[in-house]
Amino acid sequence: MRIGILQCGHPPPSLTEKFGDYGRMVGALFDPHHEVAIFDATGPGLPQAVEACDAYVLTGSSAGVYDDLPWIAPLSDFVRSARGRAKLVGICFGHQLMAEAFGGQVVKAPQGWGIGIHRYALQNQPAWMDDGESVAVPASHQDQVVALPPGATVVAHSPFTRFAGLDYGDAVSFQFHPEFTADFGVALIGMRREAYGALGEAAIASYAAPHDGRRVAGWIGRFLDMPTTACQSLSNCA
Numbered sequence: 001m002r003i004g005i006l007q008c009g010h011p012p013p014s015l016t017e018k019f020g021d022y023g024r025m026v027g028a029l030f031d032p033h034h035e036v037a038i039f040d041a042t043g044p045g046l047p048q049a050v051e052a053c054d055a056y057v058l059t060g061s062s063a064g065v066y067d068d069l070p071w072i073a074p075l076s077d078f079v080r081s082a083r084g085r086a087k088l089v090g091i092c093f094g095h096q097l098m099a100e101a102f103g104g105q106v107v108k109a110p111q112g113w114g115i116g117i118h119r120y121a122l123q124n125q126p127a128w129m130d131d132g133e134s135v136a137v138p139a140s141h142q143d144q145v146v147a148l149p150p151g152a153t154v155v156a157h158s159p160f161t162r163f164a165g166l167d168y169g170d171a172v173s174f175q176f177h178p179e180f181t182a183d184f185g186v187a188l189i190g191m192r193r194e195a196y197g198a199l200g201e202a203a204i205a206s207y208a209a210p211h212d213g214r215r216v217a218g219w220i221g222r223f224l225d226m227p228t229t230a231c232q233s234l235s236n237c238a
Contacts (some may be wrong), residue, residue: 001034001224003027004053004086006041006075008093009061012191015184022059023178026091029217034224043073046078055087055224058094060177064108064143065100066094076101089220092141098173099166102149109144111160114197115189116203117211118176120156120164128172128222129155135212136178138185139190144175172181172223178216182207 007023010016019025023038030036037053039045042061047053058079065068077098079101082088090098096106118139122132145163148154156165158176164175177185186207193200 001055002038002053003030003034003224004047004056005036005038006056006058006078006094007038008041008059008075009063010099011188015187019181019184019187022061022179025181025184026057026059029179029213029220030224031221037085038074041075042069044061046074048054050078050082050085053086055089056082057089057220058091058097058173060092060094060140063093065096065106072097078203083168087224088171089169089223090171091179092175092177093143095166095173095175096143096145098168099145099149099152099163102152102168103151104145104152105147106143108142108148109146109186113140113142113196113199115199116185117209118158118160118164120158120161120176122156122165124153124155124167126153126155126163126167126224128226130215131144132215135215136209137174137178137212137216138180138207140180140185140188154175167216172220174216176216178213178220180213182211 005023005026010021027036100106117136119134119136121134152166152168154163155167158164161175166173186204189200189203
């Protein structure tokens with residue numbers, strides 16, 4: 001399978017130098033038997049045709065889907081055109097952009113920043129997930145999906161984030177970051193430590209415990225490996 005990573009943003013330059021870009025981090029989630037190509041979604045770097053890849057993964061970004069940026073509308077159009085023709089996976093900003101593109105709503109949430117390791121309850125698990133009760137994964141966001149797109153099923157939620165994981169049958173998305181290592185998560189919070197205050201200190205402390213990023217990577221891998229028709233029918237029955 002050829003996976004196209006649509007890179008929607010970049011970490012701060014000092015962190016990129018040490019940890020790599022978001023495209024590289026997300027690419028590390030996948031088994032080596034997949035071919036991975038990275039496309040810059042913030043410029044004229046989108047694939048010429050949807051058929052260039054079998055699946056697309058949208059990364060995180062410091063941008064908001066409601067920002068007046070010239071690349072967001074073309075990316076939304078590409079995602080809409082790709083649905084049903086390629087599998088789609090969204091992470092953080094990618095989760096939000098897919099929701100907006102498919103008819104949902106995203107806002108800057110009044111509860112503010114969600115950072116550090118958050119625990120999410122699981123429900124309506126399709127076959128590519130597991131039957132666990134919860135998952136603990138890094139978060140780094142202040143925007144949230146507040147209205148579901150038609151046909152979306154909630155598979156993960158928390159008191160802080162109602163719609164943390166969505167299954168569309170032929171697409172999936174997560175508000176959290178399975179690609180973050182503990183070192184990167186701590187370093188990213190450290191860049192804004194003064195602004196976060198006590199919230200930042202608690203978030204840094206949360207990284208002392210292991211998280212379930214590799215478990216979520218396994219979900220994504222199984223979703224990509226399943227035939228599209230099977231994904232759709234199993235999701236609809238969940």
